[in-house]
Amino acid sequence: MARLKITAVIYLTLGILGLAAAVLVPVVISRSGTAVLPIWVSAASPGPLSSAHAFLGVQCESCHTPYQGIKAASCITCHAADALVLAKQSTAFHATIGECQGCHVEHQGAAVRPIKMDHAVLIEASLTAARDRISPGAPAATGMEALRRSLVAVTGQGPAKTGEVLECASCHSFRDKHRTMFGQQCADCHATETWKIAGFLHPSPKSQDCNQCHQAPPSHFMMHFAMMDQKITGQSSARVEQCYLCHQTDSFNAIKGVGWFKMH
Template sequence: MSLKWTLIGIPVSAGVILAFWLATPGESTFKQPAAWQRMAEPGALSAAHAHLESNCAACHTSVKGVETANCIICHANNESILQRQPTSFHANINSCVECHLEHQGRASRPTKMDHSVLAEIGLRQLKDDADSQIELLRLQFIIGIYHGSSPHALITSEEAVLDCATCHSNDDRHFQLFGQDCAQCHATDRWTIPEFRHPSPNSLDCAQCHQAPPSHYMMHFKMISARVAGKPHARVDQCFQCHQTTSWNDILGAGWYKHH
């Protein structure tokens, strides 16, 4: 199309739209803000935010987009998030959009946990806080050590600086026997370690990694557990006397046993 026709077409198109606008009754759906918002909507909101579908300004700020301040208006006092250890970090974070994605459809869950992003946000906050420069330097030093060679292939150097225990110590099945640097063995997308191979079934050092349940430190152990295994004189720290490495419930001489 030539420049001449382009220059003619633009004002003509604008004129047609203006004429249509003026000819349309004021109460027409076409003239309602919600109608124009729907035209620009990239996709349906999740069920949790569906009630905001006709109110873009509840989340979006003109020119700037989604701002954290808009999220805080609704979620600042969400005790179910702030009082649970795995999610309490939200009280100190000042960015939401990296992990909470919307307009993905009604059935979508607007949460995508990305530990690399969390580390990036944390480092950015430390950089902006003059009182945290020493901590920032320490973490950057750690990242520098791991850069290109993180603790293992399933974790990035940025993720390695996160303090896993802050969110997950209540889930620590090792009872801190291995310390709190979970990233040395675990990945951020799963706790299981496919490469892990249990030591020989003949090992007698179970207590180095395992701690007996509370019931084993009561009369329950001598009265029931030790007798079921046929080891009435076994000590609580002698796991190998009763248990097999296939499962805690696989008892030597008794087979699969689950008392409770």
């Protein structure tokens, strides 16, 4: 009996101490900032910061606003006008995006750069903007379920293909390997994880349709073609559109009958 009572007292004391700590730690942190309680703070951190942000040490509030999590404003304090990011086609959206989390991870250690592109964040932002045009002030969409509901609200349909929400070419036309020959609707053929297409098999090197999918460089429409390309290959009567007479399908620098050839 007596032993039971003692353990009960111990548990009760521990419980009270735990409660006191649970109340006191957040109070102290929110009054004085996290730097006064480094041990508690590192216990609460999910992992070491990236090397770029390691200098922030235990100043958690540089990024975390108590009770509100990560707010774009905290990041923007230090990253207001990154000229290179704003000037790059695919990241120019940084000028207007009001959300940083989702594409900018943290706490994965010094070796992991805090960047992880997620097109779903872009879709959500576009849909929020579209919904605000339709019904201003409606609660913000969060998570995939909200995203699906907004899709129905905006398009009147179920989940749409990403290409119906995002204009891929507005961010990626500079990467267009097909030099506009395949049009602007990249999402007809591409998903957002990789430009590779599983199962794509290039037409045979015996194909004579090369020019339906490939464009010759400007040099082929100048004197260069007669003076260099026709001479190098010995194809003195080849027309520009007959790529297959001169080119292999692994690289445009692999010239039939010549091997690897790089002009400049």
